[in-house]
Amino acid sequence: MPRSSDQRGLSEAEAASRLARFGPNELPPPPRRGLGRIALQVMAEPMFLLLALAAGAYLVLGEPAEGALLATFAVVTIGLVVVQERRSERAIEALRALGAPQAVVLRDGQSRRIPGAGVVPGDVLVLEEGARVPADGRLLSARSLALDESLLTGESVPVDKQAGAQDESGETFAGTLVVGGTGLAEVTRTGAATRNGQIGQALAGIDIEATRLQRNTKRLVRLFGVLALAVSLTLLLVHGALRGEWSEGLLSAIAVAMAMLPEEFPLALAVFFALGAWRLARAGVLVRRAAVVETLGAATVLCVDKTGTLTENRMRVAWLHDGRDEAHPDGIAGIPSGLAPLLETAVLASRAHSMDPMDRALQALAPAALAQAEAGHLPVSPGLPAQTVAHALPGGGLRVATKGAPEAVAALCGLQGEALARVHELATDAAARGLRVLGVAEGHCEGALPADAHALSLRWLGLVGFEDPLRASVPAAVAEARAAGLRVVMITGDYAPTARAIATQAGLDGAGDVVNGAELAAMDDTAFERACLRTTVFARMRPEQKLRLVEALKARGEVVAMTGDGVNDAPALKAAHIGIAMGQRGTDVAREAAPMVLVEEDFGLIVSAVRQGRRIFDNLRKVMLYIVAIHVPIAGLAVLPLLLGLPPLLLPAHVVLIEMVIDPMCSIAFEGQPPEPDLMQQPPRPLAEPLVGASQLLLGAALGSVLLAVCLWLYFGGLGAGLAVPEARSLAMLALTAGNLALVLSLSRRRGAWSRASNRAYGLISLATAAVLAACLGVPALRELFDFGLPAWRDGLLAVGLGVAAGLVLELAKPLPRVQRLLGRQA
Known part of the structure; x- marks a missing residue:
């Protein structure tokens, strides 16, 4: 690679040529999923395929209104997922933009500020205090240059750099921060070739694991899916072969499959994780992959x-010691007057407008000392790790302030014997407490500041200790x-x-x-x-x-x-x-x-995230119990009338109405529940603990069976009393909806306080559900579309009351210890 001519930097033409050759100075962006790919993934989901199949079947049978209704639900499903995915992508892109660096380079002998992505190998970087190094480079010149390399090494103390050094002290690295001095560096590596980028490339070999909850949920959905497929095919064959009603058998089979397929499981996961990520983002935690909230x-x-x-x-002055007295300052007011000269001299030994964290800590503690104008300075050198700054005195001469490594400053002061041993003892003790220690000395100089600090006559003042505060x-x-x-x-x-x-x-x-x-x-x-x-x-x-x-x-x-x-x-x-x-x-x-x-x-946000993750799992267990419980009556109402030779109770449109209007909304109601009081006194749950185990499945099935029995009694009883099928169907639907909402209320809290769970979200959901069902029963066009009938108001009230009673049956069992364990972990 051709070098830039002396230190004039590259020409603009050469820089453009190298940018085309080496590419921009940035890490390869993560792969993005386009809208088309997201939509295709949604359309491969079983529930979407069933919706599309049912819509097609209605169109073939000459019922375009029902087909259009189901097609609309399918489009809404795709739209919701695509919107959520794009919001996540935009959040990630915004975060990447936060770190986009700028760079100052020499081009055609002129200093120019350009985007960091435009830096190319051979560019000459201008390094100044406060700038972030945009690429790896080799130092051409350096004056008191110090870099904060903590992002690479984990050490908070700046690293001194020297031009021409053959080790890493003669190199600069992308992502580090200039905290002191100035310098020029020729870029040697950009983008993925930098040390920063090489570590980033190594990440590609590490696989990201799916969470345990995601794996368990997939297994559970597959199990129910296989069962739903087997039952649906059996019904289709029985209905078509024995009765010759293949078209009605197809619709009934689709309804059964939709009723038995628990697509709400992954939907609930998505809702919980998305809202959990939103809550965390409001608190300052950005979740790039929402499922990790549960983990x-x-x-x-x-x-x-x-x-x-x-x-x-950052550094903070934590300790002052002059050999006799010591102080642990908490602001300037807490420093004894006897230690004031030590602190003032340490501040005077710091460069004005310095980016060095120790200089800034001193200046923040005693800013008044900064009023004295600097008259010269001697920077840190490889042979002398100490800095000297001179200030003009009103009567003539210079006041000299020196600070640096304790042993170096002590040598400049000529300390020996017991005095030197005392300094070493104090410095060692302070270092053992985790402090960074500097020695401080002062002196006077007539005339100009000499080029070598050893020529000064200095008096030892004491030690200053710094800490990176907790x-x-x-x-x-x-x-x-x-x-x-x-x-x-x-x-x-x-x-x-x-x-x-x-x-x-x-x-x-x-x-x-x-x-x-x-x-x-x-x-x-x-x-x-x-x-x-x-x-x-x-x-x-x-x-x-x-x-x-x-x-x-x-x-x-x-x-x-x-x-x-x-x-x-x-x-x-x-x-x-x-x-x-x-x-x-x-x-x-x-x-x-x-x-x-x-x-x-804020480290405290991490523990808040842990609390959020536990709350999500706790509430997810409740909503999964609810999903299992509500699918029992849905599936039973779709299958049992057909097996008994009665007209079908639930058709695909009815199942979609239940699942698209009630179930997802109830997931939101469960998600809004506050955490249990003892949530953060519980140990972490065992890794093998499933979200919904066999015992929870049995509990959910038992709760759902009660509601199923009530709905079937109303349907069979209505038909036996001479009601038309649409009217009997309406009674069963009223009981199912009322029991659905009551079940949500009962499961919302673990310890029997169901009445306190009636929060705002639940109230809005209940009103919306009641309004939708009332419209389906009261508006003639909708009533005909869903094949409902308008029952007598007394029969309707009876159906609602029985449904509520069935949904609240869990309240009778909540005091039992075994039921408590199934609803949530115990301490």
Whole structure:
């Protein structure tokens, strides 16, 4: 690749040529599903195929009104799914746009700001404080250049860079942040070829698992689907072969198949997950794959990245010590007057408008010292890790302020013997508490500032300790997670003392037992698994070790959630059952790898998401019981009259009316239920626990059988009393609808408080259902379309009353402990 001429950068023509050759400087976007593909997937669903088949059958039989009605329901089904899918795609695209970088490059010798995607190999990047590096590069020049590489390494301390160095200190990496100094770098790699991109490409080899709930639901739907197909074919053959009524037999068979096929199971999952994702988004958690909300509710281990997740990813002055007195400042008012010179000198040793996190922490604590104008400075160098800044004195001369590595500043001050040992002791103790420590000294200089700090006469003032503070919400969130049986594990690239200190502040169990990445690398698989089970804090972890740790936990049967914001977190984020990326400062790689993104970087939101996941599972169990229960009378009313030689009670249009008007709306009513009071005092549910097991199926079937008996009694009794088939059908439909709504009310709460479940959503659903049914019975055109009759008002009231009583029969059994266990987990 031809080099750019000296440091003038590329010409615009050459840059355009290379952009065409190498492509834009961005990661490959995730594959998108077009509207056509989404629609095709919906049309392959069994319920849609049955709707289309029934609509076609009505058209062939010369009943266009019924065919048009069913075709409309089919189109509505496609439209709802497509709208939801497109909303999810747009949300992901908006999140990607948040991270679109800008870059300053030299083109034809001029500095120009361009979109980061336009950077090409050979470009000369202008690196300034506050800028994010858009591509990997080789330093051409550097002046006091320091980069925050925490997104790659997990360490919050800036890394000093030197032009011409043969190791990584002479390179820049995409996604890192310039926190100090300036420099020029020639781009060597862009897009997927950068270190950022290479880790992103590695994610393609990790498969995303379907959730256990999705797999169990698919098996349940397949079971009912096979049963529905067998019964429908049998009815069709019996009806056609024995009675010769093939057309009516086809419609009845379709109605039976639609009645027995529990398509509400996946529909309820979609509704619950979509609304759960919406609720989380309002709180600052963006869900990219909604099904993981349920998995998060079953999580047993939460692997947490320290920097930016538990901590605020900023520095704060936490400790001052002048050799005699010390302070742990909480604002300038809390600093003893004897330590004021130490703090003031440390501020004066910081560059104005610096992006270095330690400089900014000092300046925030004592901003008044910034009023003194800078008269010169000596930057950090490889041989002297200390910075000196000079300020002009009113009477002439310079006031010199120096800060840096304690041993380096102590050497500049000429400390020896006991004084030097004391400095070393204090600095070591502070580092063991997780603090970053700087030594501070002051002096005076007549004339110009010398080029070498060793020529200055400096006086030792003391030590300043910095910490990356813990987020205020973390201790309470960790305590709530512990009460919920969720184990919190810290995984960080930072040093062990810092990790131990943060873990202790956060209240993690076993915070004192820290295992380093080097120790893990020396372990065999058995020892590694043991370390995973007993250790809470892992320090100095490399990306491949994070991934290995997640895989080891999964192999032990744990449901693993992983938080992170850096490129180094991405493989583990994707391999975990639930990956949770940070949105404000996270990399595109991390966001694409994680199915959940914390737009607001608040650790407490993670525990809220766990609570939301548990609430979803709890309410899903109730709605699944309801679906099983309501399908018993629907299927029974479609099958039994035919087997007994009576006119069919339910036709395809009736089944669709029930399922499209009542069942999906009731899913919304269940979804709106608040969590049970003891939800976060329950342990995580067992991985093998199904949403609906055999016992729940039997309970649902028993509840539905009561309602079925009432509806059949009304239908058979009406026919026996001389009512026409349409009128008898109306009585059964009134009882079925009333029992349906009463059953929702009874199942909504676990502990018998059904009357308190009448929330706004349920009220609106009940009114809408009553209005639709009243229109179908009262409007002649609709009554004829659905083949209903208008019953006497007393018969109608009797049907409604009996239906309500059948729907509330569960209230009689709720006090029984076994029924309580079937309705929800017990502590």
